[in-house]
Amino acid sequence: MIRVGIIGCGKVADKHVSQILRVRDCEIVGVCDQEELMAGQLAERFGIRQRFSDAQDLLRTCRPDVVHITTPPQSHYKLAKECLDAGSHIYVEKPFTLTSQEAEELIDNALKGGRKVTVGNETQFMPVARDMRRLIQEGYLGGAPVLMESFYCYDFSDERYAKALLGDKSHWIRRLPGGLLQNIISHGIGKIAEYLQDENVTVLARGFTSRFLERIGETGMIDELRVMILDSHQTTAYFTFSSQISPALHQFRVLGPKNSLIADHEHQTLIRLPKQTYRSYLNQFVPPFEDAKQHFANGCRNIGRFLRNEFHAESGIHFLIRAFYQSIIRDTPLPIPYRDILLTSRIMDEIFSQIRRNNIGSGNTMPSHMM
Amino acid sequence: MPISDLAAGESGRKEFLATPEETILVTGASGFVGSRVVATLLSYGFKRVRCLTRTATNLGPTENTVKEFSRNSVELVQGNLLSPETCKIAAEGVSVIYHLAAGVEKSYAGCVLNSVVTTRNLLDAAIKEKRLKRFVNISSIAVYSNENIPRGGLLDESCEVDTKLIERHEPYTYGKAKQDEIVLAYAKKYDLPYVIVRPSVVFGPGKAKITDRVGTDTFGAFLHLGGSNRIPLTYVDNCAEAIVLAGLRKGIEGQVFNVFDDDLPKSREFLRQYKSHVRRFLSIPIPYPAWFFLCYLWEKYSKWSEGQLPPVFNRRTCSVYWKGNRYSNRKARELLGWNPRVRMNEALLSYFAYVREVKGHK
Numbered sequence: 001m002i003r004v005g006i007i008g009c010g011k012v013a014d015k016h017v018s019q020i021l022r023v024r025d026c027e028i029v030g031v032c033d034q035e036e037l038m039a040g041q042l043a044e045r046f047g048i049r050q051r052f053s054d055a056q057d058l059l060r061t062c063r064p065d066v067v068h069i070t071t072p073p074q075s076h077y078k079l080a081k082e083c084l085d086a087g088s089h090i091y092v093e094k095p096f097t098l099t100s101q102e103a104e105e106l107i108d109n110a111l112k113g114g115r116k117v118t119v120g121n122e123t124q125f126m127p128v129a130r131d132m133r134r135l136i137q138e139g140y141l142g143g144a145p146v147l148m149e150s151f152y153c154y155d156f157s158d159e160r161y162a163k164a165l166l167g168d169k170s171h172w173i174r175r176l177p178g179g180l181l182q183n184i185i186s187h188g189i190g191k192i193a194e195y196l197q198d199e200n201v202t203v204l205a206r207g208f209t210s211r212f213l214e215r216i217g218e219t220g221m222i223d224e225l226r227v228m229i230l231d232s233h234q235t236t237a238y239f240t241f242s243s244q245i246s247p248a249l250h251q252f253r254v255l256g257p258k259n260s261l262i263a264d265h266e267h268q269t270l271i272r273l274p275k276q277t278y279r280s281y282l283n284q285f286v287p288p289f290e291d292a293k294q295h296f297a298n299g300c301r302n303i304g305r306f307l308r309n310e311f312h313a314e315s316g317i318h319f320l321i322r323a324f325y326q327s328i329i330r331d332t333p334l335p336i337p338y339r340d341i342l343l344t345s346r347i348m349d350e351i352f353s354q355i356r357r358n359n360i361g362s363g364n365t366m367p368s369h370m371m
Numbered sequence: 372m373p374i375s376d377l378a379a380g381e382s383g384r385k386e387f388l389a390t391p392e393e394t395i396l397v398t399g400a401s402g403f404v405g406s407r408v409v410a411t412l413l414s415y416g417f418k419r420v421r422c423l424t425r426t427a428t429n430l431g432p433t434e435n436t437v438k439e440f441s442r443n444s445v446e447l448v449q450g451n452l453l454s455p456e457t458c459k460i461a462a463e464g465v466s467v468i469y470h471l472a473a474g475v476e477k478s479y480a481g482c483v484l485n486s487v488v489t490t491r492n493l494l495d496a497a498i499k500e501k502r503l504k505r506f507v508n509i510s511s512i513a514v515y516s517n518e519n520i521p522r523g524g525l526l527d528e529s530c531e532v533d534t535k536l537i538e539r540h541e542p543y544t545y546g547k548a549k550q551d552e553i554v555l556a557y558a559k560k561y562d563l564p565y566v567i568v569r570p571s572v573v574f575g576p577g578k579a580k581i582t583d584r585v586g587t588d589t590f591g592a593f594l595h596l597g598g599s600n601r602i603p604l605t606y607v608d609n610c611a612e613a614i615v616l617a618g619l620r621k622g623i624e625g626q627v628f629n630v631f632d633d634d635l636p637k638s639r640e641f642l643r644q645y646k647s648h649v650r651r652f653l654s655i656p657i658p659y660p661a662w663f664f665l666c667y668l669w670e671k672y673s674k675w676s677e678g679q680l681p682p683v684f685n686r687r688t689c690s691v692y693w694k695g696n697r698y699s700n701r702k703a704r705e706l707l708g709w710n711p712r713v714r715m716n717e718a719l720l721s722y723f724a725y726v727r728e729v730k731g732h733k
Contacts, residue, residue: 011480022677037491041483041549045537168425168451309676 002026002325005064005088007055007079008071009033009042012093012120016068017046019318023325030062055079059086066328069093072172073183077102080117084109089328091321093120094186098177100345107338118324118334119341121190122316123250127305128268129191130319132254132261136195140272142258145195148237149255152188153248156212156223166218174221178352181207181225185241185351186344189227190336191252193343197233203347204228207355210244222359227351268311269298386708387619388504389466394419395618396465398452398493399472401426403577404509404570407611408469413444415615421446423461423472452489458496466502467618468493471509474546482546490550498561506565507618508554512603512629513544514569517696518687522659526603526696528569528627539687558625566617570630571698575607575718576725581645584692585638586654595654596662597638600695605632606718609711616707623706631698634715641719648723649730663689 004020006013009031020028030050033039039051052058059067059082067083068091069076077097083090084106096119097103110117123129136145156166165171165180176182207222225241242248250265260273271294278286305311312318323335389395395412399405400422412420422445450457452472462468470493474485490508497503516533517526536545551567558565572582584602586595605613613630617623636644642654657665666689673682703709713721 009480010484011478014478014480018678035484035488037488037549037553038480038483041479041487041545045479166426170451170454306679309679312677312679 002328003029003062003065005029005058005062005067006031006042007033007058007067007069007083008075008093009035009038010070013042013068013070015314015317016070016091016321017042017048019314019321020068021046022318023322026066026325029064030058032058055082059083059088064088066091066325073098073176074172077106080106081109084113084115084117087113087115089116089324091118091120091324094190095119095182095348096186096341096345098182100342100349103342103345107342111338116324116328116334117338117341118320118336119186119190119344120317120320121187121336121344122314122320123187123265124190124194124316125319125323125335126265126268126316127302127311128263128265128270129252129316131270132252132263133194135261135270135272136254140259140261141254141256142275143256144197144233145235145254145256147255148192148195148235149251149253150188150192150237150239151242151245151249151251152185152240153242153245153250154184154223155246155248156243166216166221178348178355180221180223181241181355182348182352185225185239186348188239188241188252189347189351190340190344192229192237192239193340193347195235195254196229196231196237196343197235198231199339199343199346200232201343201347202230203350203354205351205354206358207351210242212244222355225351225355227347229347267298268302269295271295271298386621388621389417389619391416391418393417393466393502394421394464395467395469396421396423396461397469397471398423398461399470400424402471403575404573404607404611404614405469405471407607408471408614409445411608411611411615415619418444419446420444421448421461421465423448423450423452423457425449425451425472452492453484455492455495458492459499462493462496462500462503464502465497465500467505467507468497468503469507469509469614469618471614473509473543473550475543477542479542479545482542483549486543486546487549487553491553494553494557494563498557498563504564505618505624506554506563507614508551508565508567509614510551510567510569510627511544511547512569512571513541513691514548514551515691516687517691517694520694520696522695524696525699526629527699528629528702533687533691535687538682538685539691540682540685541688564624566623566625567627568614568617568630569627570610570614571603571605573607573610574604574722576721577607579726579729581642585641593652593654594662595638595642595656596659596693597641598656598659598693598695600638600693601635601697602638602641603631603696603698604635604715604718605630606711606713606715606721609713609718612712613703613707613709616709620707626702626706628703628707629698629700630703630709631700632711632713632715632718633700635698636715636719644719645723645726648720649726659693659695662693 004026028048031039031042031048032052032055036053043051067088069079070093073095076092080090080092173180173183205227207225209219210224213223223243227239229237252263254261258275262271277283320335327334395417397409400409401424409422448461474482514532515530536548557563585597586593609632610630666684666686670682670685673680
């Protein structure tokens, strides 16, 4: 029986608790939040016996095997370190830490103490991402990826989110070194990091404030990002974050030397782009029907998964939690290798560093003509 | 604003516990109801209305109304009740607090944070204020349980608050009930003079959505679920006046007031008028027993599937929203001296005109 503790009882904690409760042979032994009312509501709703307002009390009293850290990112490093020191394995919500140096220290700490660490990049474990990973491992691309393209967008017309963030000048997201981007882009960058051939990467990043935010006076917030990443094996990746693209894309394309793949995380569809040509006009007649067949098959697969009760909105986090716990119990490889966590952190460091450099003297805003 | 023959006339004012010169705090002052509360206070002649807003630097929908009165009567304080410092500034020297700010998010955490934690912070500041004469807590009629009330039975202030709110899967209502609990706890511990106001469904210009008590379009087509139920409505200006009076009338400490207008329309009638005045659309009537059974199946599936479909449709919610009850505003009329000034017909026409304008129909 794995004993689990939760530190941070905000919105994200709900996702963790509801999915942990679906994992066999584990028990949530305590929850903790600096704000006792928040710890109280989580404990009451999920029937968790012990609640704390101090992390040390939770660690001392409950001695959890695993702690899920679901606080704002500013506190991840300190809390993660305390948990590791107390002998717990840790699942840290994304973004892992504020800097890659903190990430390295934590992983170093975990390795020395024989503890395990993972990060909440759960979109990498949604059904479509797992299907894509399996095909790539089976060699569908015909070699290493040549090019990747990751779109991770956010829709600011979602009034609730926009109100919470834009209306609250002291929101913790605003205080992150990378601002809004830091809280969101690790999902998209993490996918790229997984398939890069090595860690020796060159990053070119440009960030700017959208016209939309400029119009409403939010000139200090960068909500548009374009990144190019190149490793020493010439694998290239483009990453786009945008609050203005409609529809808000969550797509990941991996283009190989033989075949390619497009994963749409919004619709949970995986489209194969096989190297196949037909003669003459057939090349324009047949492929659209083959595409239609693939989309139809994706629809059927999704319905099948739903009917088999495998299509939960939070199936990514559920899979990741289960895989992480299995890794702890059986000492098997981690679902997210440390190499990927560190590479994602380093790429993000570099992105924010370049944005800061490029935006010095421009009132935080990168003029569009400089792109 | 049709508040001309005010309850706050000379004779009415004598019954008030605060004079127009005293400072009144309104939280959530730029919101749908809060902005009308501010306008009503000004129309009553209050000269020091402190408006706490989280985002805006003006009072949104009633900015023009406010301008009609002396701008000097309004003090804008921008801040977040999650900050104890903001609470301290907002509560300093006030005689009456109208606490309308609330979390309306979809998540439990968001609702608890923005309804309960904020209320606790405000109460912490309020109990230190020597001049405070009343804390008016705005709750909701959704917190009641009608489990033990038969179809068509009366729902009033004596009914029990739902103790199984978690089963309803309604973060907003959960937050509101917890907010009430914390107000009651402070009242007991610190002898806080309080009144709780539980408005029914507040409607009017500024909010276009048809209340779920009439039906839902969650599944594409509009399912008419209200049937011949009376819809518990209160027009925004009427509601605002009830709230204002709850903060001013003497001798009502510790009371709870539900706010319903007169002549509540049946759901069927509401929908017919909506279609006639706003736009025509297909609605599918679902009888209550059939909908209750569907909610039962949904609830069971949700449990079996461990939440693949969240339990948003369940028997408790079904009962609260669509079982059908009678409602009374007798207590508010008698103890507050409240009289819904805008008649239901007039209120509905005003609402339909707004929706027509917003949606660009007709």
